[in-house]
Amino acid sequence: MFAPVTEDAARTRTIETAHLLLLLAPALLIILLLFGGGLLLGSLQALGSQPFTEKSIFTFAHFIAVLTDPDFATSFAMTMYIATVSTLVAVLASVALAISLVRCAAANRILHFFLQIPLTVPHLVIAISLLFLLAPTGILSRLCSFLGMTAGAASFPLLINDTYAIGILLTYIWKEIPFITFMILAVLKNSGPELDDAGRTLRANAWQRFYHITLPLIAPSLGAAGFIVFAFTFGAFEVPYLLGRTYPMVLPVWAYKNYADIDLMARPEGIAIGLIIAAIVICSLLLSQGLMQIARRQREYPG
């Protein structure tokens, strides 16, 4: 009695999967060709193959050269610092924002609209805006000086091209908060207020309700979004290039510098750095995917 049904279900599922694959094929093809192809060609070059010349030798020398360079540790630490701090701050702020947004449902629409603005603005634009806003001769500094709060450009704190990468962190945080917020908001809305209300009837206080109800609910999605943001900030080039210090530089900027070097022999090292970045980014995305799976399962079989 049951067997045919499951078989049917299985068949429909395979048909569905095939259908889905067919629909995704054009996009997949492009991604595989451009991204996969680039990754493959890059790996070949980083491993010593030089197209169009006969001097191809298989070697790990470029990777070894990069990893043993004294700059690698500093660059890696710098990149890790920027990616971790901006992700953590964005995650914390997003949780607070999402929870308060779900509560004040009435104002939702306007708030939603405001939240969507950062999503649509490119990182580059925000980086340039912050440059104008926060530079020692920027708008904020001029305003402070005009109000008599600072003595002039020189006494305004350094926020751009500074040691702690504050300008870069601000750009990323501003940009990623809405992204993470929307991810959690979807979960919170789906689950509805019932669990929270149940908690309330059991006299759980706000902190207890958050810690025992909301947090477990959103944790997988929050983690997934966090790893996506981490992956992005770890591999992004333009913001640190514009707002960072000339030295030490983050890994993507270092990779670019080597790749664009007038000396063609520096290229394989640039690609090797790029591949190291890609490996870390892919690991982060895999973790994110894993958490997404958990979140999905949780939604299908709550509790």
Next chain:
Amino acid sequence: MKKTLQLVLLLLVISLTCQVDKTQAIDLHKASWDEIVQAADGQTVDWYMWGGFPAVNTYVNTYVAARLKEKYNITLRQVPVKDIAEVVSKLVIEKQAGKTSGGNVDLMWINGENFRTCKRHDLLFGPFADKLPNQRFVDWSKPSVYNDFGTPVEGMESPWGSAQMVMIYDTARTPEPPGSMAQLIDWIRQHPGKFAYPAPPDFTGSVFVRHVFYHYSEDVNLWQGEYTQKQFEKAASATYRLLTELKPALWRQGTTYPESPVRMNTLFADGEIDFSFSYHQAEASRNIQDGLFPPTVRSFVFDQGTIANTHFVAIPYNAADTAAAMVTANFLLSAEAQMEKAKPDVWGDFPALDITRLPRQQQQQFIDLPRGPATLSNQELQAHQLPEPPSEILIQLEKGWEQHVLKGR
């Protein structure tokens, strides 16, 4: 039906061979100029060039193309590329594959490192520059013309224009700017935090480092000929020592550098720093015109001169329309074409000609060209030109700066 087809094919073959005959009938190395112009009639020139400068594209596609068609019945096709190095590596492959004729590229806009690669791998047709009638207006004794970043030109490319580094300052803030590199260094020490240069390998930052390097060279022309590594090391280490020692007196105490000349210009306009500089002699005027700089901004060159380079056109060894490419190169050097190019609203590029060699009336036209308030006169600029050092020196300096000055090792 079959017969007609055969006939058509036959005609096609004949016409094709005729075309081949027409170009190969004359030996371009020996032919007279008239014969070359005749052979160029009806040919199409595919000109590969960096396409990132709209003013240049417009100049080439409208003015140059129209005049070539009109005067010589030559069709000019501009092929914009991101980096001419791509074309050079394509030629390397074609050379290896033994493709000696019928190449796609007839003309290339080129200089420096790419020219060196081309010359080293025998990728160019020539020498042809001395065949062009308009060469008589070029001052070939000038180091920045007979040497292209230290590589002897030897007629393998024809000059098209040139650019020169100028210092930019605001008369309202700095009434008496330093006149030499030595004075500039003193000025930087006396005015901490008011000077910056873009971090090499940025093109503009790199040329500043080369000026410091020249300051510590006993003879600038030494680098154009035979020099020893020891001589280079001596001037280079003095350069790194000075730039390291100057760091505390630089903008932000040298902890960071502007990432581009655009950023340096912004810092200058905002009054964070008191000087800017550019490898385009008319940049200050243009920025005044665009409202980016105050009208009190002016430019100057050092007494010892500033670095200038010439940009050229070259013809690949396997070009299909060599004759027309030569006629084009010659036309580009004509007083008429150089004049149009020098107009500030067209491109504002520096003439490749020595204008004193032109007829009096044309000389006057060049002198009368509107220059913009902050641009120096051609005479003043040309009297203060230093050649670029060879590409090897440029690369070594950039690497050395990064090691010693930026990373302090």
